[in-house]
Amino acid sequence: MPRKIRNLPKAIKEGVLDYEASYRKGVEKYGFWWKVFNWSMWLFILTFISTAVIAFIIYLPQSQFLRSL
Structure with a gap:
């Protein structure tokens, strides 16, 4: 398999974790x-x-x- 496809699960996991972290920062800063x-x-x-x-x-x-x- 191409390298990009093999790394897809890792990239998705990192993207979800980054989104979660940025969401928390936004909630802390702007609240509701x-x-x-x-x-x-x-x-x-x-x-x-x-x-x-x-x-x-x-x-x-x-x-x-x-x-x-």
Whole structure:
């Protein structure tokens, strides 16, 4: 396996731990409003991804390109 793929679990673990540390620093500095900001960002990401998936499911079967194949 390529080296980057072998290191993926370690990179994911480090990323999660770094995110957790930065979240704690934000909560210590800004308190409740940091939690509100963080939740709103995650909600925005979830809304964006779910909208993209729904649009993909609805409009992909209607695609003229696929019908011509």
